[in-house]
Amino acid sequence: MRNAFGRRFDVPDTYLNTASIGIPPDDAADAVADAVRAWRTGAGRPADFDAPVATARAAWARLVGVPVGRVAIGATVSGLLSTVAAALPPRSRVLVAAGEFTSVTWPFAARGHELTEVPLDGIGARAAEFDAVAVSVVQSADGRIVDLDALRAARASGTRVVLDTTQATGWLDADLGWADAVACGAYKWLLSPRGAAWLAVHPGWDPPAEQAGWFAGEQVWDSVYGLPLRLAAGARSLDTSPAWLSHVGAAVALPWLAGLDRAAVHAHCTGLADALRAGLGMEPAGSAIVAVRTPDAQRRLDAAGVVGAARAGAARLAFHLYNTRADVDAALEALT
Numbered sequence: 001m002r003n004a005f006g007r008r009f010d011v012p013d014t015y016l017n018t019a020s021i022g023i024p025p026d027d028a029a030d031a032v033a034d035a036v037r038a039w040r041t042g043a044g045r046p047a048d049f050d051a052p053v054a055t056a057r058a059a060w061a062r063l064v065g066v067p068v069g070r071v072a073i074g075a076t077v078s079g080l081l082s083t084v085a086a087a088l089p090p091r092s093r094v095l096v097a098a099g100e101f102t103s104v105t106w107p108f109a110a111r112g113h114e115l116t117e118v119p120l121d122g123i124g125a126r127a128a129e130f131d132a133v134a135v136s137v138v139q140s141a142d143g144r145i146v147d148l149d150a151l152r153a154a155r156a157s158g159t160r161v162v163l164d165t166t167q168a169t170g171w172l173d174a175d176l177g178w179a180d181a182v183a184c185g186a187y188k189w190l191l192s193p194r195g196a197a198w199l200a201v202h203p204g205w206d207p208p209a210e211q212a213g214w215f216a217g218e219q220v221w222d223s224v225y226g227l228p229l230r231l232a233a234g235a236r237s238l239d240t241s242p243a244w245l246s247h248v249g250a251a252v253a254l255p256w257l258a259g260l261d262r263a264a265v266h267a268h269c270t271g272l273a274d275a276l277r278a279g280l281g282m283e284p285a286g287s288a289i290v291a292v293r294t295p296d297a298q299r300r301l302d303a304a305g306v307v308g309a310a311r312a313g314a315a316r317l318a319f320h321l322y323n324t325r326a327d328v329d330a331a332l333e334a335l336t
């Protein structure tokens with residue numbers, strides 16, 4: 001059991017795998033367990049979940065720095081980005097990063113857009129040549145951070161900027177309200193169950209409601225039967241029906257995360273990651289994710305019981321709020 005930033009976590013020692021699955025604060029896991037208990041005893045009612053959906057949506061908006069009215073809910077990043085891909089003109093030219101997580105690129109490829117892959121550090125310089133850029137703010141495979149200032153400048157010249165913050169929101173101190181679209185999943189750095197995801201859309205853009213259902217209605221509980229189509233105004237028209245239990249957990253974890261000192265969170269996570277890098281003779285990188293490429297790294301970590309993930313030929317280690325200097329030392333002992 002660990003205490004961190006005012007919450008308790010049932011996280012084991014040397015769990016450095018938040019980039020795969022984040023561990024919930026106890027009270028978030030308890031809320032989900034209570035909802036499961038209500039479900040199994042017939043005490044749950046559909047409308048009970050409206051409040052958690054609204055609470056989590058508002059907290060996510062705060063974390064990303066956008067007004068809540070611009071935020072749609074979904075279940076997966078790929079689902080939300082499919083809606084974004086559908087909103088681009090046919091055969092748009094879309095710039096992506098080589099080695100990008102496929103939930104970011106495939107929705108655009110599957111829609112028939114023309115994708116160009118360049119190394120991540122070339123994205124900012126090339127962006128203005130394209131109709132759109134779709135990129136993770138923090139790369140899943142190795143934690144590298146895209147040049148957000150360059151993307152913002154490209155946007156001013158007309159390129160649509162689509163960001164995935166699944167590996168960023170929860171530790172990276174950045175306001176992203178300027179981007180055309182920001183998509184994010186709940187189950188990593190936001191320490192919530194899988195099944196909740198959010199999409200922020202810039203007010204200058206109005207993607208069509210590709211997946212419209214009852215939850216996208218103006219009055220949700222008056223939208224369950226019959227025509228005509230009566231969609232909500234704004235981003236809520238892009239809502240898909242909530243995975244209820246996921247939002248119950250997110251409604252506890254996200255308000256707590258959104259209320260923390262963002263700079264302190266950022267400093268904690270990147271401080272630990274850069275301490276690991278220093279111990280391995282690597283330059284600081286200012287990311288909470290470290291890719292260790294030394295021979296045998298993954299085998300050594302496995303043997304020592306340090307939990308990370310093998311990704312793209314490296315051992316990936318991730319540092320969140322519940323991690324400590326002792327976790328860094330254990331990883332260093334395994335690796336050196």
Ligand SMILES: Cc1ncc(COP(=O)(O)O)c(C=O)c1O
Nearest residue numbers: 076077078101103136140166185
């Ligand atoms: C950058 C990034 N985006 C998205 C996802 C998940 O995508 P989806 O919600 O489509 O499964 C992950 C999961 O590892 C990820 O690392």
